[in-house]
Amino acid sequence: MNAPFALTRKLGTLLAGLLLAGAATAADPYPSRPVTLMVPYPAGGLSDSIARAISVPLGKALGQPVIVDNLGGVSGALAAQKVLKAPADGYMLFLGSPNEVILSPLANAAVKLRAEDFRLLTQLTVNPLVMVARKDLPANSIDEIVALGKSAGGKGLTYGSVGVGSMYHLVTESMAQQTGIKLTHVPYKGGAPLLQDMGGGNVDIAILPYATNYRGIVKLVGWVGDQRSKLDSSIPAFGEGKVLKNFNQQIWAGILVKTGTPEDVAVRLHKALAEVMQDAEVRKLLEATGSEVAKTTSLGEASKLLEAETAKFRAMAKSINLQPQ
Secondary structure (H helix, E strand, O other), X not given: OOHHHHHHXXXXXXXXHHHHHHHHHHHOOOOOOOEEEEEOOXXXXXXXXXXXXXHHHHHHHHOOOEEEEEOOOHHHHXXXXXXXXXXXXXXXXXXXXXXHHHHHHHHOOOOOOXXXXXXXXXXXXXXXXXXXXXXXXXXXXXXXXXXXXXXXXXXXXEEXXXXXXXXXXXXXXXXXXXXXXXXXXXXXXXXXXXXXXXXXXXXXXXXXXXXXXHEOOEEEEEEOOOOOOOOOOOOOEHHHOOOOOOOOOEEEEEEEEEOOOOHHHHHHHHHHHXXXXXXXXXXXXXXXXXXXXXXXXXXXXXXXXXXXXXXXXXHXXXXXXXXXX
């Protein structure tokens, strides 16, 4: 056997081995490496708390670590777009809500995504909305807030949200439209910096998902609905006043993946999430954030929910004439 032939044979054997190794790797069952859970807001907010409550148990259920990655900005759309730029292989999960996947493109022309780009695997939490105010604001109910806004020398009040086009932006503008109160919008990258500014007296009010850590930082004005929530029955409901009846709003958080993710991967993730959501300790952690634990649904039910929510929020944006800027 001459040297050139031997070298060629060795190279052929090596190449065949590499191809076989690659084929074996490609055939490895999902997941064969760590999974990233994208959170669309900075650390310290409600979304971050929900993600960290499930990340370790989800990693155990999947047999691979689940790494939480925070990326705030553009009403959560920066993180959503990062998920869509990644392969549809289940290694990039999104802790999302209507804010990021439905509403952000309706308000920001630079956001190039649609709800149809995502697949909802399951809801994790349902979060009633509550109006909060800076501690020294001389108003303690929705009726008093509206009266103060109308008598504030024509200036009205300032309100914060997690960004233009976020649900909290739309809901507050809808409230202003119905009550005739003048409001000035102050957008933030997330709930944590908004609460910090409100705690410092720099913003008057905000409508946000309820969280247990609000007390001591801001004043809890009222539940955005007709009835008090069992999460804190000491907080009055909007419906108890005179100016805003039948104004019921809430939001949810869930795990989404990029549309086109293989069905077997979606099924594997859904099974792991269902297992995690039955864990008593996980449920306790989620409830401790001020969230209601959502009912586990099938993949088909989750898809129908996202379709219905998309239609609802697009109609809400149209009702206040929200235009992409």
